[in-house]
Amino acid sequence: MNDMRIVKRDVDMNDIKISAKGVQVYYGDTHAIKDVNVEIKDKTVTAFIGPSGCGKSTFLRCLNRMNDTIDICRVEGSIQIEGEDIYDKRVDPVQLRAKVGMVFQKPNPFPKSIYDNVAYGPRIHGLARTKADLDEIVEKSLRRGAIWNEVKDRLHAPGTGLSGGQQQRLCIARAVATEPEVLLMDEPCSALDPIATAQVEELIDELRENFSVVIVTHSMQQAARVSQKTAFFHLGNLVEYGETGQIFTNPQDPRTESYITGRIG
Amino acid sequence: MSTLLIVALVGALAVVGYVLGVRRAMASADGDLRLLHSLKSYYGQNVALLVLVPSLLVLVIWMTVQPLLIEQSVLGMISNTDVAEGSSRSLMMADVRRVADGLDVAVAQGAMSREAASDVRVDFTNVRERLASVGVAVGSTVTQTTLEAAQKFRALSGTGNMVRGIVVLLIAAAGFGYALKQTDKDFRARNVVERGILVLLIAAASIAVLTTLGIVFSLIFNTIDFFESFPGADFFFGTRWEPSFSGRGGASDLGFLPLIWGTLYISIIALVVAVPLGLFAAIYLSEYASNSVRSIAKPVLEVLAGIPTIVYGLFALLTVGPLLVNIFGADGLLGVNWMSGGTAAMTAGLVMGIMLIPFVSSLSDDIINAVPQAMRDGSYGLGATQSETIRQVILPAALPGIVGAVLLAASRAIGETMIVVLGAGAAASLSLNPLEAMTTVTAKIVSQLTGDGEFNSPETMVAFALGMTLFVITLALNVVALIIVRKYREQYD
Numbered sequence: 001m002n003d004m005r006i007v008k009r010d011v012d013m014n015d016i017k018i019s020a021k022g023v024q025v026y027y028g029d030t031h032a033i034k035d036v037n038v039e040i041k042d043k044t045v046t047a048f049i050g051p052s053g054c055g056k057s058t059f060l061r062c063l064n065r066m067n068d069t070i071d072i073c074r075v076e077g078s079i080q081i082e083g084e085d086i087y088d089k090r091v092d093p094v095q096l097r098a099k100v101g102m103v104f105q106k107p108n109p110f111p112k113s114i115y116d117n118v119a120y121g122p123r124i125h126g127l128a129r130t131k132a133d134l135d136e137i138v139e140k141s142l143r144r145g146a147i148w149n150e151v152k153d154r155l156h157a158p159g160t161g162l163s164g165g166q167q168q169r170l171c172i173a174r175a176v177a178t179e180p181e182v183l184l185m186d187e188p189c190s191a192l193d194p195i196a197t198a199q200v201e202e203l204i205d206e207l208r209e210n211f212s213v214v215i216v217t218h219s220m221q222q223a224a225r226v227s228q229k230t231a232f233f234h235l236g237n238l239v240e241y242g243e244t245g246q247i248f249t250n251p252q253d254p255r256t257e258s259y260i261t262g263r264i265g
Numbered sequence: 266m267s268t269l270l271i272v273a274l275v276g277a278l279a280v281v282g283y284v285l286g287v288r289r290a291m292a293s294a295d296g297d298l299r300l301l302h303s304l305k306s307y308y309g310q311n312v313a314l315l316v317l318v319p320s321l322l323v324l325v326i327w328m329t330v331q332p333l334l335i336e337q338s339v340l341g342m343i344s345n346t347d348v349a350e351g352s353s354r355s356l357m358m359a360d361v362r363r364v365a366d367g368l369d370v371a372v373a374q375g376a377m378s379r380e381a382a383s384d385v386r387v388d389f390t391n392v393r394e395r396l397a398s399v400g401v402a403v404g405s406t407v408t409q410t411t412l413e414a415a416q417k418f419r420a421l422s423g424t425g426n427m428v429r430g431i432v433v434l435l436i437a438a439a440g441f442g443y444a445l446k447q448t449d450k451d452f453r454a455r456n457v458v459e460r461g462i463l464v465l466l467i468a469a470a471s472i473a474v475l476t477t478l479g480i481v482f483s484l485i486f487n488t489i490d491f492f493e494s495f496p497g498a499d500f501f502f503g504t505r506w507e508p509s510f511s512g513r514g515g516a517s518d519l520g521f522l523p524l525i526w527g528t529l530y531i532s533i534i535a536l537v538v539a540v541p542l543g544l545f546a547a548i549y550l551s552e553y554a555s556n557s558v559r560s561i562a563k564p565v566l567e568v569l570a571g572i573p574t575i576v577y578g579l580f581a582l583l584t585v586g587p588l589l590v591n592i593f594g595a596d597g598l599l600g601v602n603w604m605s606g607g608t609a610a611m612t613a614g615l616v617m618g619i620m621l622i623p624f625v626s627s628l629s630d631d632i633i634n635a636v637p638q639a640m641r642d643g644s645y646g647l648g649a650t651q652s653e654t655i656r657q658v659i660l661p662a663a664l665p666g667i668v669g670a671v672l673l674a675a676s677r678a679i680g681e682t683m684i685v686v687l688g689a690g691a692a693a694s695l696s697l698n699p700l701e702a703m704t705t706v707t708a709k710i711v712s713q714l715t716g717d718g719e720f721n722s723p724e725t726m727v728a729f730a731l732g733m734t735l736f737v738i739t740l741a742l743n744v745v746a747l748i749i750v751r752k753y754r755e756q757y758d
C-alpha cells in the first residue's frame with residue numbers, strides 16, 4: 001500500500017499539476033486576462049512577475065475559483081488540475097479551494113484569536129481528531145509561517161491585533177494548516193522585513209518538496225531566489241514563460257527584457 | 266420695535282458688512298488676491314459673523330429675561346387682598362397677561378386708541394365686553410387691579426422692547442465697525458471664521474444636550490412631586506394596578522410591577538419573533554440574494570419600517586387577535602379554551618415583532634455588508650462553505666453591531682404604545698399566560714394622562730414616575746449596548 005503510493009509519487013514527480021488553456025477573464029467589459037496558456041508543474045515553485053495591474057492576481061484567483069465571488073467576473077477557457085477541469089459543473093469549488101490554498105495580497109486575518117485563525121481550516125475540514133492533534137497542527141503551521149516565536153505566548157490574543165507583517169505571516173500559517181496540494185501566494189512578502197522574508201522563502205522551498213507553489217512577486221531577486229519557473233505577464237498577456245534562469249539571463253521577448261532590467265513597470 | 270424688524274435690520278447690516286468687508290480687503294491688497302492672507306470671502310464672513318452673532322445672542326437673552334423681570338415688578342402691584350377666593354396669584358397673573366394682550370389687539374385693530382388703552386378704567390367701560398368685541402376672551406370680569414397691572418405690563422414691555430431694539434442694533438453696528446476696521450490684507454480672517462464656526466457648532470450641540478437635560482429634570486421634579494404624595498415602596502413593589510379616579514373616592518393601588526411585567530413580557534415575545542427573522546432576512550439579503558432580488562426586497566422591507574404603528578395596532582386588533590382566538594379560543598382549531606378575547610400579550614407581541622423585523626434586518630444588513638470582502642475571501646480561500654463562512658467569520662465580525670441593533674429594537678419595543686393599546690388590552694395583570702390580556706407602562710401613561718383625574722392627583726402624577734422609570738430602563742439598555750459594542754471593538758478592530 002505504502003509502496004504503491006511512493007511509486008505513484010515518483011511518476012508524478014515532474015508531472016503537470018495545473019494546465020491552463022486559452023484562459024480569458026473579463027471584469028464586466030474590461031478584458032483582464034487575454035488568452036493565457038500555461039502549464040504549472042508539480043513540486044516546483046512558479047513565479048508570476050509583471051507590472052502592476054497586468055493581471056497576476058486575477059490569473060492566480062482563477063486557479064482556485066476565487067473569482068466566483070466577484071459578480072462581474074467571467075472566466076473562459078479551460079483550467080485543469082491533474083487532468084480535471086476545475087470549471088466543470090461537477091466540481092465543488094469548496095473542495096477545490098481546500099486543495100488549492102491561497103495567501104492574499106493584503107493580510108486578512110479573521111476577527112478571532114491567533115489560535116482560532118490557524119485552526120479554522122483544519123476544523124472545517126476535520127483534519128484533527130483530538131485537541132492535541134489540533135494544537136500540534138497549529139504549532140507546526142505557525143512555525144512554518146515563521147511567526148511561532150512571536151505569538152507562542154499569546155495564542156489567544158486576537159489575530160487582528162498583530163502588526164501588518166505579522167498578520168501576513170499568520171495568513172501564511174493559516175493557509176498551510178490545511179495542507180493544500182497547491183499554494184497560491186499573492187505577494188506574500190510585500191509587508192515583511194528581510195528576516196521574515198527569508199523565513200518565508202525558506203518555507204516556500206520546504207513546501208516545494210510536497211506541493212506546487214505559485215507566487216506573485218514584484219521583487220525580481222525573490223523570483224530568482226525561490227522559483228524554478230517564471231511567467232512574465234504584461235497588460236493581461238502571458239508574454240513569456242520558462243525556466244527562471246533562462247528568463248532572467250536570456251529573455252526571448254524584448255518586453256520581458258525591458259521589465260527585468262527596469263525599463264517598463 | 267418688533268423682533269422681526271430687528272432681525273431683518275441686523276441681517277441687512279450683515280449683508281452690507283459682507284460686501285464691504287470683501288471690498289475693503291481687496292482694496293488693502295490693491296486688488297491682488299495673492300497678497301491676501303485668506304480667501305476674500307473669509308473677510309466678508311468675518312464681518313457678517315461679528316454683526317450677527319453678538320447682537321442676536323443679546324436679543325435672545327433679552328427676550329428670555331425681560332418677561333421674567335416685568336412679571337416680577339407687576340406681581341408687586343397685586344397685593345394678597347386682591348386675590349379672589351379660589352384663585353391664586355399665578356391665575357391672576359395669567360389674567361393680567363391676557364388683558365394686556367387683548368389691549369394690544371384692540372389697539373392694533375383700531376378698536377381703541379393708544380391713549381384710550383392706557384387710560385381706560387373699569388368704572389367707565391366694560392373692559393371685558395370691549396375685549397370680547399375684538400375677539401379676546403377674558404375669563405372673569407376685569408377688576409381695577411388687573412386692569413392697572415395689565416396697563417403697567419404693557420407700558421413696561423413697550424419700553425423694554427424699545428430699549429431692546431436700540432441696544433441690539435447698537436451692538437450690531439459696533440460689531441460692524443470693529444470688524445471693518447480690523448479688515449486688512451494681513452488680517453487672519455480664515456482663522457477667525459473657522460473659530461466662529463466652531464463656536465456655532467458647539468452652541469448647536471449644547472442646545473441639544475440642554476434640551477435633553479431639561480426633559481430629564483422636568484421628569485425628575487414631577488416624579489419627586491409624585492413620591493411626596495404616594496409611598497415609593499407601594500409604587501415599586503406593589504403588585505396591583507388599580508387607580509381610582511377622583512370623585513369615586515378610595516385610595517388607589519398604583520403598583521408598578523404588573524406594568525413592567527407586561528412591558529417586558531410583550532417586548533420579549535416581540536424580540537423572539539423579530540430577531541431571528543430579521544437577522545436571517547438580513548443574511549439572505551446580503552449574502553445570498555442576487556442583485557435583482559435585493560433591489561426589490563430591500564426597499565420593500567424599508568417601506569414596512571415606515572408604516573405608522575397605529576396601522577400595526579389595527580392589524581393586531583382586527584386580524585391577529587381574532588386569528589389567535591380561532592386557534593386557542595373556545596371553539597378553536599386546537600379545541601382548547603386558553604384564550605377568551607383577541608387582546609392578549611401574544612397578539613401585541615407578535616405584531617410588535619412584525620413591526621421590528623425590518624428594523625432589525627435593515628440595521629443588520631448594513632452591518633453585515635460592512636464586514637470587509639477580504640474576510641469572506643480569506644474564508645472561502647481556505648475551502649469554507651458559504652454557511653460556514655457566515656457562521657464562523659461574518660457573524661462574529663458583525664456581532665457587536667448586531668447586538669447593538671437588537672438592543673435598539675428592544676428599546677423600541679419597550680417604548681411602543683399604539684400596538685399595545687390596541688392589541689394587548691388595558692388590564693394590568695401579573696400573569697405568565699401569554700394568551701391573557703396585559704398592559705404596559707407606556708399604555709398606562711397614556712390612559713392616566715387622558716383620564717378625567719385632577720392634574721395634581723397621584724393618579725395623574727404617576728405618569729411621570731412611570732415615564733421616569735421607563736427612561737431609566739431604556740437608558741440602562743443603551744448603556745449596556747454601548748459597553749458590549751465597545752468591548753468587542755477593542756478585541757477585533
Ligand SMILES: Nc1ncnc2c1ncn2[C@@H]1O[C@H](COP(=O)(O)OP(=O)(O)OP(=O)(O)O)[C@@H](O)[C@H]1O
Nearest residue numbers: 027030032051052053054055056057058059070105
Ligand atoms: N474586482 C475587480 N473589478 C474590476 N476590475 C478589476 C477587479 N480586480 C482587478 N481588476 C482589473 O483587472 C486588471 C488586473 O488586476 P490585477 O489585480 O490582477 O493586477 P495585478 O497584476 O495583481 O496588479 P498588482 O501587482 O498591482 O497587484 C486591472 O486592470 C484591474 O483594474
Ligand SMILES: [Mg+2]
Nearest residue numbers: 056057105186
Ligand atoms: Mg495583485
